[in-house]
Amino acid sequence: MTREIAGKVVVVTGASSGLGEAVARRLAAEGAILVLGARRLDRLEALADSLSIGRDAVKKTDVSRSVEVQALVDHAIALHGRVDVLINNAGLMPHSPLEKRRIEDWDRMIDVNLKGTLYGIAAVLPQMQKQKSGHIINVSSVAGHKVGPGGAVYSATKSAVRVVSEGLRQEVKPYNIRTTIISPGAVATELTDSITDPDTAKSMKAFYQNYAIPPESFAECVVFAMSQPEAVDINEILFRPTAQEY
Numbered sequence: 001m002t003r004e005i006a007g008k009v010v011v012v013t014g015a016s017s018g019l020g021e022a023v024a025r026r027l028a029a030e031g032a033i034l035v036l037g038a039r040r041l042d043r044l045e046a047l048a049d050s051l052s053i054g055r056d057a058v059k060k061t062d063v064s065r066s067v068e069v070q071a072l073v074d075h076a077i078a079l080h081g082r083v084d085v086l087i088n089n090a091g092l093m094p095h096s097p098l099e100k101r102r103i104e105d106w107d108r109m110i111d112v113n114l115k116g117t118l119y120g121i122a123a124v125l126p127q128m129q130k131q132k133s134g135h136i137i138n139v140s141s142v143a144g145h146k147v148g149p150g151g152a153v154y155s156a157t158k159s160a161v162r163v164v165s166e167g168l169r170q171e172v173k174p175y176n177i178r179t180t181i182i183s184p185g186a187v188a189t190e191l192t193d194s195i196t197d198p199d200t201a202k203s204m205k206a207f208y209q210n211y212a213i214p215p216e217s218f219a220e221c222v223v224f225a226m227s228q229p230e231a232v233d234i235n236e237i238l239f240r241p242t243a244q245e246y
Contacts, residue, residue, distance in 0.1 A: 004227045006031030009080045011073060013063050013120060014090030016043035018189030019139065022215035023087060023222050028053060030223065035076035035083075037061030037069075038090070063090040063116030064108075066123075073123040083127050085135045085226060088120040088161075095150040095204060096197035105196055106153045113157035114164075121168060129175045133230075136172075137222060138165045140183040142240060150200050158183075162236075169235060178233045180225040185240030188212040213241045 010027055014020040016038035024036055028051045036058045038044050044058035056079060061072045076083050091113045094105035117138050128134030143151050144158030162181055169179040186208050195201040217239065225234040 004229070005223065007033065008084040008226070009033045009035065009076060009082055010085040010087065011035045011037070011076050011083055011124070012087045012089055013037045013061060013069070013072070013116065015058075016040040016047065018191065019184070019187065019215050019218045020087070020089045021047060023089070023219040025051065026216065026219035026223060027226075032085075033080055035059070035072065035079065037063075037072040063088075063119060064111035066115075066119040069116070069119040070123040073120075073127070077127055082131055083124050083134065085137065086120055086124045087137045087139070087222065088117045089139045090116050091139060091141075091191070092194040093154050093191045094194045094196050095154055095200045096195070097150050097200070098152055100197055102196060108194075109153050109157045113154070114160050117161050117164060121164070125172075125177075128172075128177050132176050134175075135178040135180070135226060136165075136168065137180045137182060137225060140165070140181050142183055142185045142238065142244075142246065144181075144183055145238065146246070148246060150197075166235075169233075176230075180234050181236045182218065182221050182225070183236070183238040184218055184221075185244045185246070186212040187215050187218055189215055211241045211244045 010032045012020050012024055015024050015036035034057055036044055039062050041060040045055050048055050048058045059072050059075050061068045063069055096102045138161050140161045141158040143155040144162045147155035165181045192205050192208050221237045
């Protein structure tokens with residue numbers, strides 16, 4: 001176990017699969033105390049059972065609803081009296097060319113990727129300010145650093161997550177709170193399943209099949225950021241599959 005992680009209370013959104021599930025499994029092995037949120041309660045409960053952390057450790061959470069994100073954080077505080085780390089992981093990626101005018105997809109990305117991150121920050125910040133400690137980890141993307149055809153709105157939301165995170169970093173210095181942005185490249189998750197445009201879905205799934213690396217790679221980045229001495233604040237990690245050019 002990593003000394004800096006064992007015993008920390010960690011809230012993870014989007015924990016029912018992919019990056020969230022991988023990081024939950026890794027942090028459980030490191031001795032963290034987990035509180036997990038996602039929309040699919042059955043998947044959360046199965047994960048809790050497999051980790052032997054008890055079903056009290058999970059709560060159905062739609063991050064596009066601020067009241068549900070607040071309820072998740074409040075649940076963690078009620079159970080453990082504190083929150084040491086928030087991992088704002090929930091996200092979706094329904095790529096499509098702008099000319100397809102998939103406005104509902106645009107709204108979903110803004111609601112989940114950007115507003116969901118803001119709701120997580122809003123929910124946890126008062127407790128971390130009170131504690132004079134904490135760590136907020138926001139998940140961006142390689143697409144938050146560069147944009148490609150079909151990914152304009154997704155890149156916009158992920159760029160916004162980086163901007164919000166940098167503003168947060170500067171604001172929380174008086175409270176001894178650390179902030180980290182993690183920007184993955186192609187990682188094998190269910191992210192491509194959210195693409196509703198058939199042509200885009202076909203090409204993106206082929207790309208991921210050729211290049212994606214396991215979600216445990218993301219968990220390694222989280223462990224690295226969390227395991228630093230208290231005086232060290234890892235602010236941003238950008239990683240890709242070695243073979244990925246984009």
